[in-house]
Amino acid sequence: MCMKSAQSVTASDVARLAGVDRSTVSRILNRSFDQHHYAPETIDAVQKAAKSLNYRPSSTARALRTGRTMLAGLIVADISNSFFGQLAAAIEVGLRSHNYRLMIASTSEDLATQCRHLDDMIHQGVDGIIISPAGNKGIAHAVSSGTPVVLVDRPLSGVSWPYVGIDNHNAARQLGEYLRELGYQTIGVVLPQSKDDPTLKWRLRGLEIGLGKRGRVVWKHAVSLRTGEADRRALSQRLSQSPNLDVVVGLTNDCTVTAMEALRDAGRRVPDEIGLAGVDDFRAAQLLDPPLTVVSQPIESIAAKAVSYLLDAMSGHPRTEDCLLPSQLIVRRSLRLPNGNTDHLDNFGSIGNKETSR
Amino acid sequence: MCMKSAQSVTASDVARLAGVDRSTVSRILNRSFDQHHYAPETIDAVQKAAKSLNYRPSSTARALRTGRTMLAGLIVADISNSFFGQLAAAIEVGLRSHNYRLMIASTSEDLATQCRHLDDMIHQGVDGIIISPAGNKGIAHAVSSGTPVVLVDRPLSGVSWPYVGIDNHNAARQLGEYLRELGYQTIGVVLPQSKDDPTLKWRLRGLEIGLGKRGRVVWKHAVSLRTGEADRRALSQRLSQSPNLDVVVGLTNDCTVTAMEALRDAGRRVPDEIGLAGVDDFRAAQLLDPPLTVVSQPIESIAAKAVSYLLDAMSGHPRTEDCLLPSQLIVRRSLRLPNGNTDHLDNFGSIGNKETSR
DNA sequence: TTGTAAGCGTTATCAC
DNA sequence: GTGATAACGCTTACAA
Numbered sequence: 082m083c084m085k086s087a088q089s090v091t092a093s094d095v096a097r098l099a100g101v102d103r104s105t106v107s108r109i110l111n112r113s114f115d116q117h118h119y120a121p122e123t124i125d126a127v128q129k130a131a132k133s134l135n136y137r138p139s140s141t142a143r144a145l146r147t148g149r150t151m152l153a154g155l156i157v158a159d160i161s162n163s164f165f166g167q168l169a170a171a172i173e174v175g176l177r178s179h180n181y182r183l184m185i186a187s188t189s190e191d192l193a194t195q196c197r198h199l200d201d202m203i204h205q206g207v208d209g210i211i212i213s214p215a216g217n218k219g220i221a222h223a224v225s226s227g228t229p230v231v232l233v234d235r236p237l238s239g240v241s242w243p244y245v246g247i248d249n250h251n252a253a254r255q256l257g258e259y260l261r262e263l264g265y266q267t268i269g270v271v272l273p274q275s276k277d278d279p280t281l282k283w284r285l286r287g288l289e290i291g292l293g294k295r296g297r298v299v300w301k302h303a304v305s306l307r308t309g310e311a312d313r314r315a316l317s318q319r320l321s322q323s324p325n326l327d328v329v330v331g332l333t334n335d336c337t338v339t340a341m342e343a344l345r346d347a348g349r350r351v352p353d354e355i356g357l358a359g360v361d362d363f364r365a366a367q368l369l370d371p372p373l374t375v376v377s378q379p380i381e382s383i384a385a386k387a388v389s390y391l392l393d394a395m396s397g398h399p400r401t402e403d404c405l406l407p408s409q410l411i412v413r414r415s416l417r418l419p420n421g422n423t424d425h426l427d428n429f430g431s432i433g434n435k436e437t438s439r
Numbered sequence: 440m441c442m443k444s445a446q447s448v449t450a451s452d453v454a455r456l457a458g459v460d461r462s463t464v465s466r467i468l469n470r471s472f473d474q475h476h477y478a479p480e481t482i483d484a485v486q487k488a489a490k491s492l493n494y495r496p497s498s499t500a501r502a503l504r505t506g507r508t509m510l511a512g513l514i515v516a517d518i519s520n521s522f523f524g525q526l527a528a529a530i531e532v533g534l535r536s537h538n539y540r541l542m543i544a545s546t547s548e549d550l551a552t553q554c555r556h557l558d559d560m561i562h563q564g565v566d567g568i569i570i571s572p573a574g575n576k577g578i579a580h581a582v583s584s585g586t587p588v589v590l591v592d593r594p595l596s597g598v599s600w601p602y603v604g605i606d607n608h609n610a611a612r613q614l615g616e617y618l619r620e621l622g623y624q625t626i627g628v629v630l631p632q633s634k635d636d637p638t639l640k641w642r643l644r645g646l647e648i649g650l651g652k653r654g655r656v657v658w659k660h661a662v663s664l665r666t667g668e669a670d671r672r673a674l675s676q677r678l679s680q681s682p683n684l685d686v687v688v689g690l691t692n693d694c695t696v697t698a699m700e701a702l703r704d705a706g707r708r709v710p711d712e713i714g715l716a717g718v719d720d721f722r723a724a725q726l727l728d729p730p731l732t733v734v735s736q737p738i739e740s741i742a743a744k745a746v747s748y749l750l751d752a753m754s755g756h757p758r759t760e761d762c763l764l765p766s767q768l769i770v771r772r773s774l775r776l777p778n779g780n781t782d783h784l785d786n787f788g789s790i791g792n793k794e795t796s797r
Numbered sequence: 798t799t800g801t802a803a804g805c806g807t808t809a810t811c812a813c
Numbered sequence: 814g815t816g817a818t819a820a821c822g823c824t825t826a827c828a829a
């Protein structure tokens with residue numbers, strides 16, 4: 082009841098009030114009844130004292146003593162991107178339900194920044210890190226620290242860290258096959274500028290394989306991370322110079338939006354004159370005119386699995402196998418359908434794969 | 440050169456290698472040259488030793504000793520909302536450039552959760568907190584802790600914490616006046632369910648004042664935080680039951696999107712049959728059909744000011760005055776214009792819209 | 798110009 | 814069953 086300035090209430094204060102030793106307070110409050118059987122009255126006294134003083138152990142002191150900070154780190158390219166925003170939100174609540182707090186950092190796809198953040202967090206003493214890496218340069222140093230790391234959204238070759246996310250190759254191939262079936266052959270691709278993101282290569286390759294022999298990616302247009310007016314105009318101009326283009330594919334949500342803007346600026350009607358599709362779903366995708374056909378990722382599941390993997394690793398039981406979650410082709414109206422065949426649309430709503438995966 | 444397991448390199452290790460005392464290491468590395476003038480050779484030896492061992496002081500130990508964690512907290516309703524996502528991103532880089540790390544928590548507009556997070560962070564030892572409060576219940580307890588707090592996006596009455604953000608009353612009034620000038624009179628408002636967010640009341644009041652005597656808010660429709668299908672349908676139904684409605688106003692970005700969805704579901708054409716406008720701009724707003732007229736907030740400036748306020752407070756020089764940043768009416772095409780008067784649109788441009796002509 | 802030693806608040810080891 | 818005591822890694826009077 083006696084609300085003291087909270088901050089400065091220490092275990093010694095509680096001990097004094099309860100008439101016991103600091104260590105007794107610590108053990109009782111931590112439920113360390115392993116070897117120690119306390120008198121019920123002592124337990125009661127300590128608990129009452131702690132409550133009345135509103136005692137909360139200093140996590141700093143505890144961290145120093147135990148070596149665990151109960152802090153996890155999340156490193157992504159850009160937390161303001163809706164994909165990472167949703168991911169972060171889900172990860173935060175997941176971790177919090179296990180008493181971990183979350184620290185967040187953005188790399189802006191810059192490898193040096195990523196390296197700094199990794200180093201920072203490790204030295205800061207986080208118990209584990211979830212990262213969507215911009216690339217694998219400078220990672221080796223972090224790997225030797227021993228801090229558990231889980232890769233999310235983007236796999237990395239050459240490290241032992243497990244990856245949680247969709248199979249990007251497959252997801253893009255699925256989209257490619259769908260495009261092929263609809264008769265699209267001349268494709269323009271919009272992708273982020275991040276040179277070292279391996280995911281983009283997988284998506285690109287998967288797309289091309291899905292498109293088959295007759296399909297051709299005639300250009301790849303890179304846009305900046307926080308897409309702006311300049312990107313929009315440049316892309317729009319490129320579109321004007323490509324009158325024979327069949328369809329545009331955005332490799333991330335931002336890219337797809339930028340593509341949509343540019344198509345509108347260039348005065349190309351979707352899907353009649355030209356098709357549009359993308360990887361990553363987003364809130365407004367179904368609101369646009371036309372609603373966008375996309376491959377969507379199961380963000381909540383990815384977050385849940387990533388958290389679960391990290392918790393395992395932090396408790397000393399690291400998983401080594403990757404966790405591939407299913408992506409989903411969401412058919413809307415930004416691609417023209419083959420004449421007279423409409424039920425085909427439903428088939429694709431839930432399709433997996435029928436070919437050999439690699 | 441000798442890359443040791445990083446984690447366990449302590450100041451004593453550096454001291455031993457340099458042939459000096461721990462305290463010497465500490466002082467030199469912290470540039471505490473106030474009273475201590477070291478021999479250049481000592482300085483050199485220490486720095487070399489530190490670098491060769493890749494020494495980084497344990498922030499935990501430092502925090503315990505100094506009482507400063509170099510950690511700041513951000514508490515918002517939902518980090519996956521694009522507004523808060525952008526805000527968080529900007530705040531994070533701002534703080535980081537001053538060597539502060541950022542911890543993030545979401546309240547889902549729940550007062551109990553907010554209270555818990557505040558308490559958590561304070562006891563966790565953060566040096567300061569930036570919060571977009573869900574309400575002022577349970578805040579008193581936090582205020583007495585002495586931890587500096589800056590309010591962002593939502594002001595709070597009865598506390599000494601400074602507020603950084605737009606003038607919500609004014610912003611909404613601006614929109615209301617614009618609606619009145621366009622001849623709108625019968626208004627439906629869509630707002631989030633958060634019962635205790637004072638901002639919503641201000642926006643509502645400002646809107647009504649701007650609308651003037653002849654304007655009437657005929658209903659207010661509350662939707663859940665992570666707006667879903669159910670909200671969409673319920674709102675759609677309400678719209679169907681309001682055939683005489685002039686215009687719908689969304690009080691947040693999500694609300695406006697939901698309104699757009701519902702209007703589409705209900706088959707009401709915007710802006711011909713009914714108008715739509717909102718508070719908060721978002722990436723896809725200009726891409727929708729029609730592009731949405733909104734009042735936008737200067738997110739970057741808000742973040743920068745909030746960081747600046749927090750830094751001041753954390754360094755012992757708290758500001759007490761609020762910081763009101765200018766909002767901006769962005770006129771697009773989701774409201775019908777008065778017959779035959781089009782340059783009126785340009786007049787409003789001078790208030791600060793950046794309408795994209797095409 | 799540098800070293801000594803105390804102490805931040807916990808928890809873990811040992812003793813009784 | 815419970816209490817003393819050391820230690821985690823760092824900073825900072827106070828000495829020298």
